[in-house]
Amino acid sequence: MSVDKEAVGRIAHLARLGVEETEHDNYARNLSAILSFVEQLDSVDTSGVAPMAHPLDASQRLRPDEVTETDRREQFQAIAPRVEAGLYLVPKVIE
Amino acid sequence: MFQKTISELSAGLRSGEFSCEELTECFLARVERYDGQLNSLVTLTRDSALAAARAADQRFKTGEVTPLTGIPYLHKDIFCTEGVRTSCGSRMLDNFIAPYDATVTQKLKDAGAVMLGKTNMDEFAMGSSNETSFYGPVRNPWDRERVPGGSSGGSAAAVAARLAPLATGTDTGGSIRQPAALCGVTGIKPTYGRVSRYGMIAFASSLDQAGAFAASAADAARLLQAMAGYDPRDSTSIDRPLEDYSAALEEDLRGLKIGLPKEYFGAGLDTGVADAVAAAVQSLTHLGAEVKDISLPNAALSVPAYYVVAPAECSSNLSRMDGVRFGYRCDNPRDLEDLYVRSRGEGFGAEVKRRILIGTYALSAGYYDAYYLKAQQVRRLIRDDFVRAFSEVDVILSPTAPAPAFRLGEKADDPVTMYLSDIYTIAVNLAGLPGMSVPAGFVGNLPVGMQLIGNYFDEGRLLNVAHRYQQVSDWHRQLPVGFEAV
Numbered sequence: 290m291s292v293d294k295e296a297v298g299r300i301a302h303l304a305r306l307g308v309e310e311t312e313h314d315n316y317a318r319n320l321s322a323i324l325s326f327v328e329q330l331d332s333v334d335t336s337g338v339a340p341m342a343h344p345l346d347a348s349q350r351l352r353p354d355e356v357t358e359t360d361r362r363e364q365f366q367a368i369a370p371r372v373e374a375g376l377y378l379v380p381k382v383i384e
Numbered sequence: 385m386f387q388k389t390i391s392e393l394s395a396g397l398r399s400g401e402f403s404c405e406e407l408t409e410c411f412l413a414r415v416e417r418y419d420g421q422l423n424s425l426v427t428l429t430r431d432s433a434l435a436a437a438r439a440a441d442q443r444f445k446t447g448e449v450t451p452l453t454g455i456p457y458l459h460k461d462i463f464c465t466e467g468v469r470t471s472c473g474s475r476m477l478d479n480f481i482a483p484y485d486a487t488v489t490q491k492l493k494d495a496g497a498v499m500l501g502k503t504n505m506d507e508f509a510m511g512s513s514n515e516t517s518f519y520g521p522v523r524n525p526w527d528r529e530r531v532p533g534g535s536s537g538g539s540a541a542a543v544a545a546r547l548a549p550l551a552t553g554t555d556t557g558g559s560i561r562q563p564a565a566l567c568g569v570t571g572i573k574p575t576y577g578r579v580s581r582y583g584m585i586a587f588a589s590s591l592d593q594a595g596a597f598a599a600s601a602a603d604a605a606r607l608l609q610a611m612a613g614y615d616p617r618d619s620t621s622i623d624r625p626l627e628d629y630s631a632a633l634e635e636d637l638r639g640l641k642i643g644l645p646k647e648y649f650g651a652g653l654d655t656g657v658a659d660a661v662a663a664a665v666q667s668l669t670h671l672g673a674e675v676k677d678i679s680l681p682n683a684a685l686s687v688p689a690y691y692v693v694a695p696a697e698c699s700s701n702l703s704r705m706d707g708v709r710f711g712y713r714c715d716n717p718r719d720l721e722d723l724y725v726r727s728r729g730e731g732f733g734a735e736v737k738r739r740i741l742i743g744t745y746a747l748s749a750g751y752y753d754a755y756y757l758k759a760q761q762v763r764r765l766i767r768d769d770f771v772r773a774f775s776e777v778d779v780i781l782s783p784t785a786p787a788p789a790f791r792l793g794e795k796a797d798d799p800v801t802m803y804l805s806d807i808y809t810i811a812v813n814l815a816g817l818p819g820m821s822v823p824a825g826f827v828g829n830l831p832v833g834m835q836l837i838g839n840y841f842d843e844g845r846l847l848n849v850a851h852r853y854q855q856v857s858d859w860h861r862q863l864p865v866g867f868e869a870v
Contacts, residue, residue, distance in 0.1 A: 297741065304699060304744040305706075305721065306737060307729015319738055319799055320745070326800050329688045330758050333765065340760030341767060342590065344576050344816020345840065349619055364483045370713035377708055380719050 291321040385410050386546045386870065387863070390455055390603040393549065397444060397454045404444070404454030408437035408498050410870065411456045415500060415547045418867055421528060422545060424538040426461050426519045427469055428501040436498045443496055451606045451630075453496030457550040458542050461502035462509055463489050463594075464583040472585045473505040473517040473535075476705050476712045476731035486583025487615045488552060488594055495610045500548055503538030507733045508702065509559055509587045511535050512805045515796055516735040523792070524567060525864040526830055530789040533563030533805075536597070540567040543597045544831075545867045550607045551597040555819075556588050557690050558784075558809025560595045564821040565784035565833020570604050570850060570860060571597045574843045576816035577622035579608075580615035588697035589620075591690075591813040600860050601822065601850035605629035608843065624841065632844030633851040638672030640849065643777030647683040648808050654787040660825030660832040661783045667856055668781075668849070676777055680769040685762050686811035687803055692746050692759035693814070698736075699743030705731065738799060767815040774839040779849055782808050784821040784833035808835060818843045822850045823859035831859070 292300075294313035297320065301308040308316060362375060371378040385407065388396070396402050412430055419425050433456070440454035464470050464482035466489075471477045485493065492499070506516040514522040514537025522537040524530040525545040532541040536553030540563035543551050553560040555573035564571025573595040581592055594611060598604035609630065614623040644665070649658065669675055707713040707727025714730050717723035732740070746755035773780060785805055795802040812819040817837055824834035834853075838846045854860050 292745070296745075300741050300745050300748070303748060304703075304740050305724040305728060306732070306740055306744075307725045308737060308741075309729075316738065316741060320741060322798075322800050323691060323738070323742055324745075326803075327688045327691055327755070327759075330685060330692070330762050333682065333685060333762060335758060335761035335765070338761040338764055340757055341764035342760065343620065344767060345622070347577070347620065347622070350616075352616070361483065365709070368479075368481055368483060368710045370707060370711075379708055380717050380723055382720050 292317050292324065386414060389600065390451070390549060390598070390606050393455055394451055404437040404440040404498065405434060407454060408433050408456050408500070411500055411548055417869070418545055418547060422523050422525060422541050423520055424504055424522050424542040424547065425458065425501045426471055426473070426504050426538070429468055429499060433498050433500045440496045440498060450495040450610065452492065452610050454498060455550065456498045456500050456548050457492065457552065457607070458501055458503045458539060458548040459489065459499050460505055460536055460539050460552050460554060462505060462554055462585045463552060464585070465489050465499070465502065468502065470502070470585070471518070473507040473519065474732065474736070475518045478518065478712065480711050484583060487580035487617060488611050489583065491610055497610065503536070503542055503551060505538055506535035507736050508585065508698070509535040509554055509556055510698065510735050510739055512558070512562060512802055513795065514538065515792065516733055518733060521792055524789045525867060526568065527789065530791055530830070531566065533566035533785070533789065535559040537563045539597050540564050540569055540571065543567070543569045543599060544864060546599070546863065549599065550603060552594060552611070553597050554584060554592060554594050555813065556591045556694060557813050558806040560597065561784050561809045561819055561821040561833070561835060562806055564597060566789040566831065568823045568831025568859065568862060569597055569599060570601050570820070570822055571595065572604050572608055572820035572843065572846065573812070573818060574608060574612060575818045575841050577620050578841070578843065579612050580618040580621050582615055582617040586701040588694040589701060590697060591694060600854050601847045602630070602633055605633060605847045627844045629844050629847050632848045635848045636672065637668065637849065637852050640673040640779065641777040642668060642673050642675050643678035643773055643780045644675060645678050645680045645683065645773070645780060645782060647680050648782035652786050652807070653783060654827065656827030657783050657787060657832050660827065661834050664824040664834045664853065665781060667853060671852055671856065678773050678777060678780070680773060680811065682762065682765045682769050683811055686766055686814055687807055689759040689762040689766065689814060690810045691742070691803060692755045693763065695739040695743030696746050696756050697743070699740045699747065702736070702740060763814045766811050770815045770817060779845060780837040782835045784808060784835040788827045788830035788832060812837055816840070818846055820846045820850060822853060825859055
C-alpha cells in the first residue's frame, strides 16, 4: 500500500495534526515504507484466529459505582493553558 | 561508594558507615560532574532529593526501613511526579507539572527511595535510539558518538555510568531491554499487568509495562520488588501475590531447560554478538542448565504486527494532547480546529507524528480489518508460539539486540531500519511475557546483551538465571572509561 502526499493531508486532518505542506512528500515516503513493511502480515493465514486484545485474555474488572475522587479542579486548572471562572477557554466555537 | 551493590549500600546505611544524605550527595555530585557528556537527565531534583535523604536518615533512627530506604534512583520522565515536571521527552509536555504521583512513584516514595531526578527518553517513548527526545539525544557512556538505545536511553546510560545505582524504565517494544544491552546494564521488563500503569504516560496501552535498570540482577530484583504489585487504579493490573524476587536469586540451575529459538540466531545477527551470547550459553551449561533448540515460527511477523498495534494505540492515547487542559498550546489560534492542529503540529516531533499518522490510517474507515484486526490475530499466533515453547523449556535465551550500539544519526532517516533494532524484543511485548537483558560481553569496547524470556509471572526465575550467571561473569561490573572519579 502506498500513500501519496494528498493522502498524508487527509490522514493528518483526521488526526487534527499539523504537518507542514513541505513535509508531505517526506511523510508520504516514510508511511509508504512502513505500510509496505507491514504487508508481511498478509503472508500468514489468520482465518479462524481470534484477535488477541490482552495477553492473559483478562477482561475488564467491575467496581462499585462509588465516588472515589476528590474535587481537585483548582489544581488541575492551574496547569491549563487558559482558564477563566473555573472554565477551560478555547476560541469561540459558536458564532 | 558508587560501585557498591544495593545490599552493601543498605548495610552501610544501617550500620551508620555513611548517611543517606552523604550517599545522595555522592550520586548528585556524579550527575553534576558527568551528565554534561551524556544528557541522560532532563530534570535534576537536588533539593527534594536531599530532603528525601534526610527523611530516610530519620527512618533509620526509628527502624522502619525497607530494602530501598535511602537508596538513590533516577526516574524515567514518563512517570508522573507531583510537583515535578513530567515531560515525556516532548515539547508538548515541556511545561507539564504533574498534579499527582504515578503508583510507581508513590510506591518508591513509600519505600523511602530517594529520587535524584528524571531521565531523558525518546519522545513519548517512541524510538530505539533516544534521538527523538525534545531535549536532545542521550550519549552512550561506552562511546559518546553512539546511541544508548531507547526509549529508556537516559536511565540505561545513567546506570551504566553509575550516576545512580538504580533507574526505572518502561518497555513497549524493547525500551528497557534494548538500551540495557547497548549500555551494558541489567534491565527487566516484567509480565504485562505486574507493575501498575497508573500515572505512567500511555503510549500503547496493551503493550506498555514498567520495569527496572540496575548494575546487577540482585539490585534489579530489589527495585522491581518495590515497584510491582496489584493496583486497582490500573484496569489491566493483575491481582496475584508478588513473589519474593531476592529469595529466588540463589536457586540452583541444575536441570533448568533453556530454549534457543533458531529464528533469533539467523541472518542479520552481528557475529561478535552471536559469539558473546554463545559463550554465555556455555557458562550456563557449566552451571547445570540444559540447552535445547526451539522454534518460534511466527517471530518474523512480530515487528510488522507491532507497527500496526503500537501506532494505532498511540494515535488514540495521544489524542488527549489537544492544547486545551494541559501541555503546549499554540499562539493566537484562529479557531478551535486551528488550536488542535497547530498545538499538536508544533508540540509533537517527527517520529511521534509518523506514528500518529500510521495509527490514524490503520484505524480509519475501511482499513481496520486489513491492519488492526489482522495484527491482533497475528499477535495471538506469536503468543501461541511462546506457549508451545514453554511447554518444553523453562527459559528462552537469545541476543537482546542484533548488533551493539550504532552511531548517532546512523538510522535516524530510515524508520524501518530503526524499527528492526528491536527485532528480538518486540514479540515479548506482543505476548505480554517477562523479559530481561543481562550484560554478556563486548564487541570491541561496546557491550552485548543477552535476553532471557520467561513464562508469565516468572520474573523470579529470570532474575535467578541472571544472578547465577553474574556470579560466574564480571561483564556487569565493567565501568566505561572516564567515569572513575568519585
